[in-house]
Structures are given as structure tokens and as C-alpha cells.
Amino acid sequence: MMTTLARQLLDLYQRGLPLSPTPYADMAEELGVSETDVIATPRQLREQKVITRVGPVFDHHKAGASTLVAMAVPPERLTGIADYINQFDAVNHNYAREHDFNLWFVVTAADQAQLNAVLDTIRQECGMPMLNLPMEQAYHIDLSFKLAWQD
Amino acid sequence: MSHLTQQQQEALKAAIQDGLPLTSQPYATLANALNLSEPAIIKQMNAWLKEGYIKRLGLVVRHHAVGYRANAMVVWNIPDQQVDTLGEQLRNHPAITLCYRRPRRLPDWPYNLFCMIHGKDRALVLQQIEQIIQQFRLQDVNHAVLFSNRQFKQTGGRYARVS
Numbered sequence: 001m002m003t004t005l006a007r008q009l010l011d012l013y014q015r016g017l018p019l020s021p022t023p024y025a026d027m028a029e030e031l032g033v034s035e036t037d038v039i040a041t042p043r044q045l046r047e048q049k050v051i052t053r054v055g056p057v058f059d060h061h062k063a064g065a066s067t068l069v070a071m072a073v074p075p076e077r078l079t080g081i082a083d084y085i086n087q088f089d090a091v092n093h094n095y096a097r098e099h100d101f102n103l104w105f106v107v108t109a110a111d112q113a114q115l116n117a118v119l120d121t122i123r124q125e126c127g128m129p130m131l132n133l134p135m136e137q138a139y140h141i142d143l144s145f146k147l148a149w150q151d
Numbered sequence: 152m153s154h155l156t157q158q159q160q161e162a163l164k165a166a167i168q169d170g171l172p173l174t175s176q177p178y179a180t181l182a183n184a185l186n187l188s189e190p191a192i193i194k195q196m197n198a199w200l201k202e203g204y205i206k207r208l209g210l211v212v213r214h215h216a217v218g219y220r221a222n223a224m225v226v227w228n229i230p231d232q233q234v235d236t237l238g239e240q241l242r243n244h245p246a247i248t249l250c251y252r253r254p255r256r257l258p259d260w261p262y263n264l265f266c267m268i269h270g271k272d273r274a275l276v277l278q279q280i281e282q283i284i285q286q287f288r289l290q291d292v293n294h295a296v297l298f299s300n301r302q303f304k305q306t307g308g309r310y311a312r313v314s
Contacts, residue, residue, distance in 0.1 A: 015207035019196055021176050021189060039173050042210060051212050052306055053170030056196075056205040063164070063204060068253065070260070082303040094304035097224065097297040101260070104224075104297075105304070131260050137235065137252040140242035 002050075005033055006041050010050075017054065065115040066108040067134040070101035071126065078102060081126060090118045101131060155195050159187060163195060169306075170211075213305055214269050221273045221298065225280055226262035228255070228293040234264055240287065241266060246279040261293060273298065 008031055018026040028035040045051045058064075073081045078096060085091055085105055094105040109115040123130055155163065162185050172180040178196075182189040199205040214222070229237055234252055241264075242250050249267035266283075270276035277296070284290060 013209045015209045017209045055170035095299040096301035133253040139238035139250040
């Protein structure tokens with residue numbers, strides 16, 4: 001169950017967290033609740049796996065190097081390979097998709113050399129067809145969600 | 152005014168890439184841990200936000216957990232001289248949450264324009280794709296729809312330098 005405060009935080013603070021010494025107290029004052037509750041709520045949302053964190057979303061390109069990788073994995077090996085890929089700290093998103101290229105993951109690193117090192121390791125270990133698809137141009141990269149509350 | 156050195160910036164980035172401390176004074180907590188001053192950290196965060204190095208600061212949602220269960224990547228093979236124009240048009244479509252140009256990898260991968268559509272269910276997402284095809288007259292364009300059926304990992308990017 002999602003509390004009213006949780007919904008308010010999700011509606012209002014996917015961006016624009018106050019950049020002050022006491023952001024949670026500022027938010028609490030804005031919402032007319034206690035700072036303790038504003039701090040406790042994201043903890044709960046994290047445990048419920050609704051959010052990953054309260055913090056910054058970096059621009060992949062300005063903050064380092066990143067790329068999208070697609071791999072064609074035999075279906076019966078998909079889970080095993082996905083687990084192997086997940087072990088890399090450099091891998092932050094990893095999805096199965098319905099296609100011959102059925103495993104899609106994002107690799108980020110401090111720079112291109114470290115990124116290439118990770119890709120080389122994965123390529124050698126897995127030995128499967130792999131597409132390296134770095135972003136060449138972003139037309140729209142603002143992924144915050146309007147939440148339509150139903151219950 | 153105090154400026155953070157490159158090394159201090161790297162340390163700050165590493166400390167916040169998994170989220171800010173959920174303490175009453177998160178920047179003071181960070182300052183303590185990193186042996187920096189609270190005002191210098193806030194100033195650095197402000198600068199990063201201003202220059203777009205940080206795109207946003209707030210709750211980072213797992214879309215899957217909040218009802219966006221159908222996530223389709225729609226990929227198109229658009230002639231090189233038209234792709235930027237189309238990308239600029241598609242970015243304003245309300246159903247499209249992400250839109251990028253990426254390289255083709257022939258012969259396996261002929262697609263150069265990537266759109267992400269997050270929706271409540273598969274039928275609705277397919278409807279939206281059909282609507283996009285009509286609106287932008289993409290009937291004759293080679294495309295593919297890749298729904299994601301399992302999510303193995305979703306965390307923030309790791310930018311801290313690995314030694």
C-alpha cells in the first residue's frame with residue numbers, strides 16, 4: 001500500500017529536490033508533515049522496490065562513457081548469462097527483450113577505455129553475437145514518470 | 152570560494168551515485184565522510200545541475216513498480232538525411248519517453264532510430280505505436296518492436312573511476 005505522503009513525494013520530487021543543507025525538512029514544511037516521515041518514506045519505497053534511490057541522475061555522456069549492448073543468447077542460457085552480466089558494477093540496466101537479440105544492457109564507466117575493457121571481457125567470456133550501440137544523438141532523454149494513481 | 156579538486160569531485164560522485172544519505176543533513180553527512188565542507192558540496196551539486204551534468208535530483212523510480220509494466224523499444228531504419236528531423240518531431244510525442252539515434256550494425260541490425268514507450272499494458276502500447284506510424288507516415292519504414300519481458304537489473308550508472 002502506498003501512503004499519501006509516498007504518492008506526494010513521487011509526484012512532486014522526481015526532480016527538484018531542494019538543494020539546501022536540510023532538503024527533507026524543507027520538503028516536510030512544504031507538505032505540512034514531519035521531517036522524520038519524509039526521511040522514512042523513501043526508505044520504505046526503496047525496500048518496496050518502487051524507487052532505486054533518492055539522488056542524482058547523471059548525464060551518461062557528460063559523466064563518463066556509456067553504451068547500449070544487445071546480445072543474442074540461446075533462450076535456455078538467458079538467465080545464466082544475465083546473472084553473469086549483472087555481476088559487473090558497470091552494468092546498470094539489463095533487460096530481456098523479444099527478439100533474436102534478446103538480452104539488452106547498458107554499460108557505464110568513467111571513460112571509454114574502462115568501458116571497452118568491460119565489453120572485451122563480456123565478449124570473450126560469452127562468445128555470443130553482440131551489438132555495441134552507443135548513443136550518437138539524444139532527441140529526448142527525460143525519463144520521469146507521471147503516476148496515475150488508481151487505488 | 153572553495154572549489155573541489157578533480158579528485159574530490161570524483162570522490163563526491165562515487166559517494167552519491169547510489170543515492171544521497173537519508174539523514175537530516177545529507178550534505179553534512181557526506182562532508183564528514185569525505186572530509187570536505189558542506190557548502191563546497193552543495194556548491195558543486197549546484198554547478199553540476201546547472202551545466203546538465205546532473206539531469207535531475209530526486210526520487211528515482213523503477214517504472215515497472217509503479218504500473219508501467221509494458222516497455223517497448225521501437226526501432227526504425229530511417230535514411231540518414233532524415234533521421235534527425237524525425238527524431239526532433241518524435242521527441243514531442245507524449246507516449247515516447249526516450250528517443251535516440253544509434254549506429255546501424257549491418258547486416259544484423261539495420262535500425263538507427265530508437266524510441267522507448269512505457270505503458271500500462273501491451274495492447275495500449277501497440278495502439279500508441281500504430282498511432283505514431285499513422286501520424287508520422289512511417290507505414291513503409293522497416294521497424295521492429297522489442298517488448299521487454301524480464302528485468303534483470305536496474306540501478307544508477309557507475310561513473311566512479313575503477314582503479
